[in-house]
Amino acid sequence: MIMSRIEAPRDEATGNLLDRLLAGLPAEAVLSDPDVTVSYANDMASFCEAGTPAVVVLPRTVEEVQHVMRIATELRVPVVPQGARTGLSGGANASDGCIVLSLIKMDRILEISPVDRIAVVEPGVINAALSRAVNEHGLYYPPDPSSWEMCTIGGNIGTASGGLCCVKYGVTAEYVLGLDVVLADGRLMHTGRRTAKGVAGYDLTRLFVGSEGSLGIVVRAVLALKPQPPQQLVLAAEFASASAACDAVCRIMEGGHAPSLLELMDRTTVKAVNDMANMGLPETTEALLLAGFDTSDPAADLAALGAVCEAAGAAQVVPADDLAESELLLQARRLSLTALEAVRGVTMIDDVCVPRSRLGDLIEGVERIAEKHQLTIGVVAHAGDGNTHPTVCFDAGDPDESRRARESFDEIMALGLELGGTITGEHGVGVLKKEWLAREIGPVGVEMQRAIKTAFDPLGILNPGKVF
Amino acid sequence: MIMSRIEAPRDEATGNLLDRLLAGLPAEAVLSDPDVTVSYANDMASFCEAGTPAVVVLPRTVEEVQHVMRIATELRVPVVPQGARTGLSGGANASDGCIVLSLIKMDRILEISPVDRIAVVEPGVINAALSRAVNEHGLYYPPDPSSWEMCTIGGNIGTASGGLCCVKYGVTAEYVLGLDVVLADGRLMHTGRRTAKGVAGYDLTRLFVGSEGSLGIVVRAVLALKPQPPQQLVLAAEFASASAACDAVCRIMEGGHAPSLLELMDRTTVKAVNDMANMGLPETTEALLLAGFDTSDPAADLAALGAVCEAAGAAQVVPADDLAESELLLQARRLSLTALEAVRGVTMIDDVCVPRSRLGDLIEGVERIAEKHQLTIGVVAHAGDGNTHPTVCFDAGDPDESRRARESFDEIMALGLELGGTITGEHGVGVLKKEWLAREIGPVGVEMQRAIKTAFDPLGILNPGKVF
Numbered sequence: 001m002i003m004s005r006i007e008a009p010r011d012e013a014t015g016n017l018l019d020r021l022l023a024g025l026p027a028e029a030v031l032s033d034p035d036v037t038v039s040y041a042n043d044m045a046s047f048c049e050a051g052t053p054a055v056v057v058l059p060r061t062v063e064e065v066q067h068v069m070r071i072a073t074e075l076r077v078p079v080v081p082q083g084a085r086t087g088l089s090g091g092a093n094a095s096d097g098c099i100v101l102s103l104i105k106m107d108r109i110l111e112i113s114p115v116d117r118i119a120v121v122e123p124g125v126i127n128a129a130l131s132r133a134v135n136e137h138g139l140y141y142p143p144d145p146s147s148w149e150m151c152t153i154g155g156n157i158g159t160a161s162g163g164l165c166c167v168k169y170g171v172t173a174e175y176v177l178g179l180d181v182v183l184a185d186g187r188l189m190h191t192g193r194r195t196a197k198g199v200a201g202y203d204l205t206r207l208f209v210g211s212e213g214s215l216g217i218v219v220r221a222v223l224a225l226k227p228q229p230p231q232q233l234v235l236a237a238e239f240a241s242a243s244a245a246c247d248a249v250c251r252i253m254e255g256g257h258a259p260s261l262l263e264l265m266d267r268t269t270v271k272a273v274n275d276m277a278n279m280g281l282p283e284t285t286e287a288l289l290l291a292g293f294d295t296s297d298p299a300a301d302l303a304a305l306g307a308v309c310e311a312a313g314a315a316q317v318v319p320a321d322d323l324a325e326s327e328l329l330l331q332a333r334r335l336s337l338t339a340l341e342a343v344r345g346v347t348m349i350d351d352v353c354v355p356r357s358r359l360g361d362l363i364e365g366v367e368r369i370a371e372k373h374q375l376t377i378g379v380v381a382h383a384g385d386g387n388t389h390p391t392v393c394f395d396a397g398d399p400d401e402s403r404r405a406r407e408s409f410d411e412i413m414a415l416g417l418e419l420g421g422t423i424t425g426e427h428g429v430g431v432l433k434k435e436w437l438a439r440e441i442g443p444v445g446v447e448m449q450r451a452i453k454t455a456f457d458p459l460g461i462l463n464p465g466k467v468f
Numbered sequence: 469m470i471m472s473r474i475e476a477p478r479d480e481a482t483g484n485l486l487d488r489l490l491a492g493l494p495a496e497a498v499l500s501d502p503d504v505t506v507s508y509a510n511d512m513a514s515f516c517e518a519g520t521p522a523v524v525v526l527p528r529t530v531e532e533v534q535h536v537m538r539i540a541t542e543l544r545v546p547v548v549p550q551g552a553r554t555g556l557s558g559g560a561n562a563s564d565g566c567i568v569l570s571l572i573k574m575d576r577i578l579e580i581s582p583v584d585r586i587a588v589v590e591p592g593v594i595n596a597a598l599s600r601a602v603n604e605h606g607l608y609y610p611p612d613p614s615s616w617e618m619c620t621i622g623g624n625i626g627t628a629s630g631g632l633c634c635v636k637y638g639v640t641a642e643y644v645l646g647l648d649v650v651l652a653d654g655r656l657m658h659t660g661r662r663t664a665k666g667v668a669g670y671d672l673t674r675l676f677v678g679s680e681g682s683l684g685i686v687v688r689a690v691l692a693l694k695p696q697p698p699q700q701l702v703l704a705a706e707f708a709s710a711s712a713a714c715d716a717v718c719r720i721m722e723g724g725h726a727p728s729l730l731e732l733m734d735r736t737t738v739k740a741v742n743d744m745a746n747m748g749l750p751e752t753t754e755a756l757l758l759a760g761f762d763t764s765d766p767a768a769d770l771a772a773l774g775a776v777c778e779a780a781g782a783a784q785v786v787p788a789d790d791l792a793e794s795e796l797l798l799q800a801r802r803l804s805l806t807a808l809e810a811v812r813g814v815t816m817i818d819d820v821c822v823p824r825s826r827l828g829d830l831i832e833g834v835e836r837i838a839e840k841h842q843l844t845i846g847v848v849a850h851a852g853d854g855n856t857h858p859t860v861c862f863d864a865g866d867p868d869e870s871r872r873a874r875e876s877f878d879e880i881m882a883l884g885l886e887l888g889g890t891i892t893g894e895h896g897v898g899v900l901k902k903e904w905l906a907r908e909i910g911p912v913g914v915e916m917q918r919a920i921k922t923a924f925d926p927l928g929i930l931n932p933g934k935v936f
Binding site (some may be wrong): 115117118159160162166167170171173174183188189190191193194195196197198200201204206207209210211215227250253256257296353355357384385386420421424425426427429433440444445448449451452453455456467 | 581582583584585586606627628630634635638639641642651655656657658659661662663664665666667668669670671672674675677678679683695696718721722724725726764821822823824825850852853854855888889890891892893894895896897901905908909910912913914916917919920921922923924935
């Protein structure tokens with residue numbers, strides 16, 4: 001029965017690896033048919049190399065993960081941990097001959113405590129499933145990456161992912177209180193706590209958040225929850241220039257407003273969304289700002305924010321009357337990436353975050369870069385965070401256009417650093433940006449990060465070739 | 469002129485150390501008179517050993533700190549970094565023959581940006597000075613340890629300190645975006661960012677927060693700020709039992725309330741404050757809960773919270789009518805530790821944080837421990853966080869009472885762990901609790917923490933004997 005699952009011709013090393021894995025895993029948790037395993041080779045990033053996995057394992061228990069890591073250590077086989085593979089930097093891409101360690105079967109919500117405002121979950125829990133489950137207890141798990149209906153909490157922890165709500169609620173990192181981690185050699189380590197506060201020793205919890213599976217395998221997480229806020233009401237403000245919209249963002253933040261949403265779409269994005277979905281967005285719009293409040297009086301808060309937009313030169317401010325209208329406005333934002341993909345077939349999504357005071361400079365610079373390379377580059381931004389996603393549209397079948405796309409992508413990162421920003425606000429380094437990490441954090445930073453990597457993974461088997 | 473400052477007899481090694489330090493520091497930044505240096509030996513913790521420093525240095529620039537660390541590395545001399553020495557775990561205590569590296573002269577606020585909602589500061593800036601400076605820009609730096617009028621931001625970062633506002637705003641760690649750190653060998657490393665988000669590489673910023681000076685010397689910090697909230701209004705609720713008060717805390721948090729203050733004083737503490745300050749607190753009170761809101765309608769929010777207290781059995785709920793009355797109520801809380809000190813002359817302040825659902829069990833357990841050891845132990849708690857400060861009152865001149873005090877202190881930590889809590893919510897491990905760290909984080913956790921320590925400080929010169 002076991003052999004019937006292993007149909008591909010196997011060399012001796014792979015055969016040995018499979019036999020060893022099967023000694024501690026049920027047969028259905030070990031996939032080695034290349035036609036199957038190939039579908040685990042990539043996440044959703046463009047331009048990122050991926051190798052061919054030797055095997056995909058789908059453990060259901062902590063002990064099974066420990067078994068996999070013990071075998072991997074013993075046989076010196078690289079391990080690539082994966083969630084739903086919705087990442088945008090190649091951080092979950094397979095390397096040749098690796099064990100893909102997919103955590104999607106470890107998908108239980110183990111506990112939800114309204115008094116302690118925590119949830120305890122396995123890594124394969126889908127973000128939306130957790131969100132809905134805690135809602136039933138009057139609680140709220142804020143981090144909401146665009147892929148929230150598909151992505152896993154383990155993947156969110158691996159990439160420290162953000163989303164639309166971060167301007168008010170912050171990113172995943174701020175909601176991870178404690179972790180159970182299987183180390184490279186299979187030992188189990190507990191970090192952090194299930195209390196609201198705690199400072200016993202170094203903060204290893206946060207070290208793992210955003211480490212892209214390169215330090216250990218997260219098998220359980222204690223997450224902080226918030227009380228569920230009132231439902232969000234949204235307004236749209238149209239501007240005749242991107243710089244006026246960015247000026248409005250600065251005025252809003254300087255004025256002490258605390259929106260739960262503050263998103264920006266540039267002209268290119270607005271046009272792409274209009275072309276795709278016929279949403280009736282005015283073609284004259286050079287920039288669209290969406291703002292939301294989830295407060296006890298969102299209409300009043302929106303009115304105050306709308307006045308700031310008008311003072312900054314908004315051509316039109318349209319507050320939603322109700323939740324349905326708010327949802328319609330948000331649809332435009334949610335369609336942005338799909339619409340930009342339709343422009344030339346493929347996109348590269350950058351993730352440059354700048355101090356929000358430099359947001360206007362970034363958008364202006366991206367326009368210059370697009371013009372120089374004769375490319376369409378749309379910018380959608382979590383404007384309140386200064387976190388932009390310049391999205392390069394190109395035809396992957398055209399080598400010259402692909403080259404220009406890659407060049408423009410890099411120039412955008414260079415511009416972000418020049419403006420005091422970071423090469424990645426929420427997508428991570430992965431394969432896509434590892435050449436850039438040293439430019440941001442400098443040689444001493446890289447050396448110390450490598451020292452930490454070596455301390456946790458002396459054999460270099462955990463997600464090799466990522467981050468550094 | 470230099471020699472006139474070095475009046476103490478010096479052995480050859482110390483002489484060499486001083487000469488080398490003076491080559492890169494102005495004479496007034498190097499103190500070696502034992503009558504002077506002895507005053508830098510301790511922080512504010514009881515029961516913590518402290519050694520005799522060889523020298524105290526007070527650098528004013530990053531370069532001077534780098535110079536000190538280069539010399540320390542070359543001569544293998546331990547370095548103990550210090551802020552205002554208001555810590556409560558001995559984390560800033562000198563070791564024999566060490567260089568005390570006091571950062572208090574690096575006290576400049578370098579930047580405050582209302583648009584980016586950040587401040588850039590040197591480590592010696594006093595917490596209250598920063599708070600007031602950002603207030604002038606309509607901004608708010610939340611972390612407010614009790615020592616906020618004296619303690620430094622560098623010290624707050626070293627201990628990841630908390631305060632009264634954490635129930636709504638979280639601890640210091642959540643406000644540190646980026647750091648400049650001088651490493652053990654004198655090299656300068658930048659961590660983190662000045663943007664709202666960022667995931668480029670491992671989160672070394674958070675690794676340094678709470679590391680008690682054992683990994684490097686923080687010489688600059690980028691701090692996140694919030695918009696200044698409306699002023700806080702407070703209510704006091706009296707309960708006939710501690711367990712009823714704890715039940716009220718659970719109901720408040722479960723009910724989705726978001727107070728900016730939720731503090732508890734037990735009977736012992738209420739009595740001590742009454743005895744000291746004659747504040748008119750009812751002697752029949754078994755527990756006093758203080759709650760505050762800094763929202764747009766604090767009176768309404770207090771009324772709702774007051775109703776929860778009444779439902780939980782509060783004997784009396786007294787909302788303040790105005791800010792002056794709120795301030796009076798808070799005075800009682802602020803006097804707690806001083807009042808408890810007056811009971812027997814000396815106190816040991818524990819810092820056990822439990823899931824707030826276990827708060828009642830902790831307080832009950834502390835009562836049992838006090839009875840068993842025939843000691844007065846008052847509990848003040850950041851109840852909303854489950855973070856308690858059981859405060860053991862004893863006569864340091866009575867060896868048996870001192871022994872019992874130490875034993876009860878340890879039993880409280882054991883109880884905290886048993887209840888799923890941590891040995892330290894906000895004061896840190898220092899010298900006081902290092903025997904306890906392994907019990908909380910386990911042998912694998914300790915091993916990995918030590919590996920990180922070794923990566924950053926291979927010679928073990930940074931604050932030796934602390935944390936581990």
